[in-house]
Amino acid sequence: MSAATADDRAESIRMIRDSAAAVAPPGADLGRIRALRFTDPGFDRAVLVQMGEMGWLGLRLPEAQGGAALGLGEACALAEELGAALVPEPLVAAMLSAAVLAAAGAKLDDVVAGRHYLPLAWQDRADTLDIAAGRDAPRCFVPMAAGADGYLVPVREAGRLALYRATGEARIERTQDGGNLGSFVPVLGERLAADIALDALLDEAALLSAAYLLGGMERAFAMTLDYLRTRSQFGRIIGTFQALQHRAADLKMHLAMTRASVESAAAALDAGATGDARRAAVSRAKARAAEAGLLVTRQCIQLHGGIGYTDQYDVGLYLRKAMVVANQYGSATLHRRRFMATAPEGDE
Amino acid sequence: MDAIRIPAPGELDALEDDQFRHVVRAFVHAHYPAHLRNPPKRLHWAENQEWYHILAREGWLCPGWPKEHGGLGLSPAKQIILTEEYERHGVARCNDHGIVMLGPLVIQYGTAAQRQEFLPKILTGEHVWCQGYSEPNAGSDLAALRTEAVLDGDHYVVNGQKIWTTLAMDANWIFLLVRTDKHAKKQEGISFLLVDMTTPGITVRPIINLELHDEFCEVFFDNVRVPKANLVGQLNKGWDMAKALLGFERIFLGSPRQSGYALSRLKLLAERMGVADDPAFADTYARLRLDFEDLKALFGTYVDKLKRGETLGPDVSMLKVLQTELFQRITDTMLEIAGENAGLLEPMEGNRDLNLGGLYIQARPATIYGGSNEIQRNILSKNVLNLPG
Ligand SMILES: Cc1cc2nc3c(=O)[nH]c(=O)nc-3n(C[C@H](O)[C@H](O)[C@H](O)COP(=O)(O)OP(=O)(O)OC[C@H]3O[C@@H](n4cnc5c(N)ncnc54)[C@H](O)[C@@H]3O)c2cc1C
Numbered sequence: 001m002s003a004a005t006a007d008d009r010a011e012s013i014r015m016i017r018d019s020a021a022a023v024a025p026p027g028a029d030l031g032r033i034r035a036l037r038f039t040d041p042g043f044d045r046a047v048l049v050q051m052g053e054m055g056w057l058g059l060r061l062p063e064a065q066g067g068a069a070l071g072l073g074e075a076c077a078l079a080e081e082l083g084a085a086l087v088p089e090p091l092v093a094a095m096l097s098a099a100v101l102a103a104a105g106a107k108l109d110d111v112v113a114g115r116h117y118l119p120l121a122w123q124d125r126a127d128t129l130d131i132a133a134g135r136d137a138p139r140c141f142v143p144m145a146a147g148a149d150g151y152l153v154p155v156r157e158a159g160r161l162a163l164y165r166a167t168g169e170a171r172i173e174r175t176q177d178g179g180n181l182g183s184f185v186p187v188l189g190e191r192l193a194a195d196i197a198l199d200a201l202l203d204e205a206a207l208l209s210a211a212y213l214l215g216g217m218e219r220a221f222a223m224t225l226d227y228l229r230t231r232s233q234f235g236r237i238i239g240t241f242q243a244l245q246h247r248a249a250d251l252k253m254h255l256a257m258t259r260a261s262v263e264s265a266a267a268a269l270d271a272g273a274t275g276d277a278r279r280a281a282v283s284r285a286k287a288r289a290a291e292a293g294l295l296v297t298r299q300c301i302q303l304h305g306g307i308g309y310t311d312q313y314d315v316g317l318y319l320r321k322a323m324v325v326a327n328q329y330g331s332a333t334l335h336r337r338r339f340m341a342t343a344p345e346g347d348e
Numbered sequence: 349m350d351a352i353r354i355p356a357p358g359e360l361d362a363l364e365d366d367q368f369r370h371v372v373r374a375f376v377h378a379h380y381p382a383h384l385r386n387p388p389k390r391l392h393w394a395e396n397q398e399w400y401h402i403l404a405r406e407g408w409l410c411p412g413w414p415k416e417h418g419g420l421g422l423s424p425a426k427q428i429i430l431t432e433e434y435e436r437h438g439v440a441r442c443n444d445h446g447i448v449m450l451g452p453l454v455i456q457y458g459t460a461a462q463r464q465e466f467l468p469k470i471l472t473g474e475h476v477w478c479q480g481y482s483e484p485n486a487g488s489d490l491a492a493l494r495t496e497a498v499l500d501g502d503h504y505v506v507n508g509q510k511i512w513t514t515l516a517m518d519a520n521w522i523f524l525l526v527r528t529d530k531h532a533k534k535q536e537g538i539s540f541l542l543v544d545m546t547t548p549g550i551t552v553r554p555i556i557n558l559e560l561h562d563e564f565c566e567v568f569f570d571n572v573r574v575p576k577a578n579l580v581g582q583l584n585k586g587w588d589m590a591k592a593l594l595g596f597e598r599i600f601l602g603s604p605r606q607s608g609y610a611l612s613r614l615k616l617l618a619e620r621m622g623v624a625d626d627p628a629f630a631d632t633y634a635r636l637r638l639d640f641e642d643l644k645a646l647f648g649t650y651v652d653k654l655k656r657g658e659t660l661g662p663d664v665s666m667l668k669v670l671q672t673e674l675f676q677r678i679t680d681t682m683l684e685i686a687g688e689n690a691g692l693l694e695p696m697e698g699n700r701d702l703n704l705g706g707l708y709i710q711a712r713p714a715t716i717y718g719g720s721n722e723i724q725r726n727i728l729s730k731n732v733l734n735l736p737g
Binding site: 038123125126127128140141173174175176177181232233234235241243244294298301302305306308309310311312316319320323324325326327328331332333337 | 492556676680684685687713
């Protein structure tokens with residue numbers, strides 16, 4: 001990133017937010033999202049291509065690699081907008097694939113264009129940020145694997161992490177949000193790199209997942225405020241009951257903390273934080289977003305009463321999404337622990 | 349286990365509580381259909397009538413009804429033991445509105461003719477009931493209900509709409525709170541009416557809930573003619589009758605069994621995830637476990653009151669709040685430790701005991717129905733603490 005002024009950055013983030021309207025039009029209903037739920041592959045390939053055309057999948061890549069060379073501030077703003085609209089196309093996973101291919105120096109135009117979805121299959125167990133290394137170890141929890149055109153698989157070789165293209169017969173499990181996760185035993189194909197560093201890229205994905213959660217909880221909260229302003233019981237608008245006003249005020253504080261956490265983490269990384277400083281910033285944001293995302297969406301259901309417990313009413317879709325995204329790229333517990341292990345001393 | 353003789357239904361109420369507990373265990377082992385254990389979702393009549401009919405055949409269907417009406421005549425304490433043991437075994441809930449709500453109401457307030465007409469048909473499963481109280485604009489403020497019944501000769505003509513009616517699609521009868529006097533104070537113009545759901549003018553429309561299950565419904569009434577004889581109790585006294593039933597509902601909803609079940613599943617999940625010995629998890633678990641133990645102790649004091657024949661005051665609301673919120677915190681913890689499994693639609697590893705996402709979602713409405721927890725807290729602050737306002 002060049003030394004852009006604060007105003008330039010704010011403008012660039014605003015533009016990215018506006019551009020999100022191409023896929024997530026403001027005020028649009030969630031009809032498209034509902035129609036894709038529990039189908040295969042669970043997202044619309046044409047929209048993934050559109051996201052490629054918008055430059056989103058290569059947003060973080062240098063211009064020389066066909067990217068837009070934008071910062072995490074912009075990437076988080078985008079993820080947040082798509083989270084607010086519950087966009088099921090795997091933005092975070094596809095951005096991660098593009099970044100991994102770029103790091104490997106491999107051909108990446110099909111992935112950056114959204115024509116191929118090649119998720120990175122880096123996990124061999126739940127709730128971890130450790131990269132699976134075994135050549136034949138089954139990989140699991142691959143997001144939207146029902147739409148994968150193949151996989152990127154890291155393999156530990158002679159103390160280094162190599163990257164392969166791989167295929168595999170995936171076992172698909174559906175998720176609460178209508179998407180899916182896949183597990184498979186990799187059949188390795190072409191070796192794309194002999195030595196690749198993935199930690200920083202996974203951290204970016206974790207931060208983007210926090211931003212996606214933030215967008216969802218903001219929207220669910222906005223819907224809930226609308227409801228508190230219109231629903232009436234006992235001859236009064238329920239938003240006049242102080243018990244509910246206090247609950248809403250509490251949720252607002254959770255949102256404010258989450259936004260501060262995500263945005264400051266993005267700023268720290270954009271300012272060049274690496275190593276433990278980067279890990280601590282990302283973990284702080286993801287720990288906050290995972291916990292608050294679940295809490296806020298739960299409370300939104302409660303504040304709606306019976307209507308909140310229907311599938312037809314949109315607020316429940318946000319609860320289901322939070323159930324899926326909260327623990328992706330590490331749960332709150334994992335990130336709290338990692339924060340304590342990496343946070344700089346004397347910063348208290 | 350097989351050494352235990354199962355006494356005749358009429359003898360159950362005389363057993364010591366401990367002995368009774370063993371008898372219930374033996375009973376479910378002997379009779380409960382294995383394929384219905386721990387269903388991941390609430391069952392429909394088509395699936396659970398098998399169990400309903402077994403209970404009916406064995407004379408065990410109506411634990412709380414007096415013996416002379418075909419029930420077991422069990423004390424509330426024994427009824428709680430019964431539900432605890434059912435829960436322990438993974439017994440699915442029946443379509444029980446007739447058993448738990450309508451039957452006791454008809455026994456207490458119905459005429460001899462109504463008892464004769466309706467009680468035997470619950471006991472055989474010929475009538476399956478649902479509860480039509482809530483309306484779109486009358487939820488927490490139930491007394492605002494507007495579905496009206498207007499007398500026309502020998503019939504009431506019912507018009508309006510009910511909502512959130514659990515398992516209405518399975519029911520052939522519905523008990524309604526209806527407005528019979530539009531000019532009285534709102535609680536004083538409400539009556540209790542029994543309606544045959546095959547009567548022309550009734551439309552039932554299922555609603556898919558957050559579990560993606562068609563468990564509740566909207567029920568529409570368009571000039572539905574209901575015989576006058578189906579009014580229970582006095583005209584415009586329906587509110588008081590319905591309220592009298594709520595006491596037992598609150599202690600039932602406050603029973604720690606639901607949390608006990610969830611806690612055992614949390615433990616299993618923790619072992620499966622390899623965090624059972626993790627100090628941070630162990631402390632979280634210990635806190636939940638102690639909440640459970642103390643809730644059991646508190647619950648026990650209410651059961652003792654019932655044993656002494658005392659009536660329960662509004663403070664019973666504490667049980668409902670404590671139990672439902674503990675249940676929720678246990679399922680919240682499940683999600684926290686499950687990693688990516690938290691987002692799975694189906695039970696983890698195909699194991700019904702690891703249905704974490706399902707339990708997390710099922711725990712949500714517990715703080716909404718039966719008087720939301722906000723309403724229970726209002727009751728506690730006003731009617732127990734006597735705070736002004
Ligand atoms: C799973 C499920 C099954 C059900 N089954 C049945 C059934 O079989 N038959 C039937 O008749 N009904 C049934 N209900 C309906 C249930 O009784 C109502 O949902 C409940 O009374 C709440 O009403 P509501 O949904 O209209 O919410 P509202 O009353 O609109 O409440 C919305 C929010 O406002 C809060 N609130 C309302 N008033 C106050 C206040 N004075 N102070 C503070 N907060 C307040 C509530 O707590 C809630 O958070 C069922 C509901 C559920 C979820």
